[in-house]
Amino acid sequence: MNEGRLARKDLIRAELLLSEAITRYNNNDYDTAEKKLNDLSEYIKVSEKMILPILNRYADKNHIRKWQKMVDETIAESKKKGIPAIIVNKSERTLVLYKNGVPVWTYNVGLGRNGSLDKQRSGDNSTPEGKYRITQKKSESRYHKALLLNYPNEEDRKNFILAKKNGLIPAKAGIGGLIEIHGGGRNSMTYGCIAMDNSKIDHIFKIVPVGTPVTIVGAVDYNNKFSSAIEGL
Structure with a gap:
């Protein structure tokens, strides 16, 4: 962080x-x-x-419940359709690959420089939270291989417009884009993307097709690393 x-x-x-x-x-x-x-x-x-x-x-219990709901929906879709799905847990810095609703591999990942926050605009270096899809597989990218996500999605655009209206972000700010799961090393700090070791992105790249659901959440447990830290203050 x-x-x-x-x-x-x-x-x-x-x-x-x-x-x-x-x-x-x-x-x-x-x-x-x-x-x-x-x-x-x-x-x-x-x-x-x-x-x-x-x-x-x-x-915040409301945040946790929202994140849990997104994760449950994504796992249910994987099980119902018999497809792979990805869950990224920012508090644990993990990416879990599901097959048919069952977790099969867990990888350690890196996030944006301000990755613990939800992305609001271009240049904030935060990793977005929400339900996304893989829209493109890049076998050759700046960071080895990459899986491009459909950020910003419709929910992101709504939140962006509302944040601008409420003066929470600069009037001239853009919403940003080009959020990927890519190689380069799990210890990398990105501009908002999710970074993995090259060998791990090689593995996952072979398994997930375009259209694979990718859900990014802050945490899935009330007793996460950050909530435990605040109890000690």
Whole structure:
């Protein structure tokens, strides 16, 4: 979670300031010690402002129920039609391949730089959440092989228009596109795509046809990694 890395930088700065403040205090330099403590407080506030909205999404029961419903519908379609389906769980950083409604392979994946957030617009580096389809298989791409998804779908377009109307995104922002599942390594941070090790995308590429359902969710369990983190705050 790149957002977490940014927050950790502020917390590290705060820790250094605390150490400096203690040193100044022990040397009877009370004015400088007080200033260091004030600066420390600001870094902690910035860190909280950055990380808490993300954690709150993953602790929100309405969000979890919505994600669970999407996953259940996708698995049911796989079982009913006897087709493969893909579920991406952002909190676990996993991609699960289903066949006939049964999970058969689980892969570790990388997400966008701000992948823990839902994509709202072009350039936000977030990984979208929703129900998608594979629209194109690219045997040669910038990142080895790639499976292009139909982002933005109809729901994404509705949310984009509403967000613009409510002033949540810049008026001139575009909705973005070219969201793929691609190679390049699971430890990669992307601009919003889902990254896999090349050997894993090779494997999945042989199995899934164009039209395969791909559902991307934040989490499927109330007790996910992010909700557990917020309980400890």
